[in-house]
Amino acid sequence: MHTSLKITLALIRRKYPDFKYMVFNDTPVTPLSKPLSECKLALVTTGGLHLKKDTPFDTKFKGGDCSYRILPNNVKHEDIIVTHESYDHKFINEDLNCVLPVDRMREYVQEGKIKSLSEEHYSFMGHISAPAPLLDNSRTAGKRLKELGVDIAFLTPG
């Protein structure tokens, strides 16, 4: 394990002694099955975003809140709020695209670079110290995106 990672994990464990990181030994690869211009794209972020009317993420939940929220494709910036406590929200409050580049993706659809955007984008939380429940929720999210005909998931941190 690289020294920088050992230091990072030591610092994390100082604050979160029960922190469990996950290590995977192989990489599943799904190649694009069609040209990019025919692809449907969804945004998935760990920025802790949700609609103002939605239940906020539980920032006090032991191990971290592994649930996710749906952001409809026609979402407006003013409808979104950030619950994540581990980063400064002033940048995303000024420009949602710092974390969720939905306007940029809408432009790419207009330009014909990609075919369309998913009806649903998803936001998870970051700062998860017990990530095992994320596996099931990620599978559920992936299954739903496939049902919507999505080809690409573009993932961004908070």
Place this chain on the structure above:
Amino acid sequence: MLEESGLSTVCVTFRKDIIELTRPPRILSLKFSPGKSLGNPGDKKMQRDIIEAGFDLLQRNINDMTTVDLPFRLKKFGIF
């Protein structure tokens, strides 16, 4: 998990060391900070440059985890 569902994914990160433990297939690594994952507010060109690097990576023929270290830097106070 998303790849196993049949989606092609690309992952932007500023913590390459941690993300690589989970072995996603396509990683765009940036030396940015939380809250500015795709750059400064209003920096449309930077946002597009990062996204287009992701599009390029998606179109590459890969069969294992592939990390691209992007050279972009954030402007501070209007200068680099």
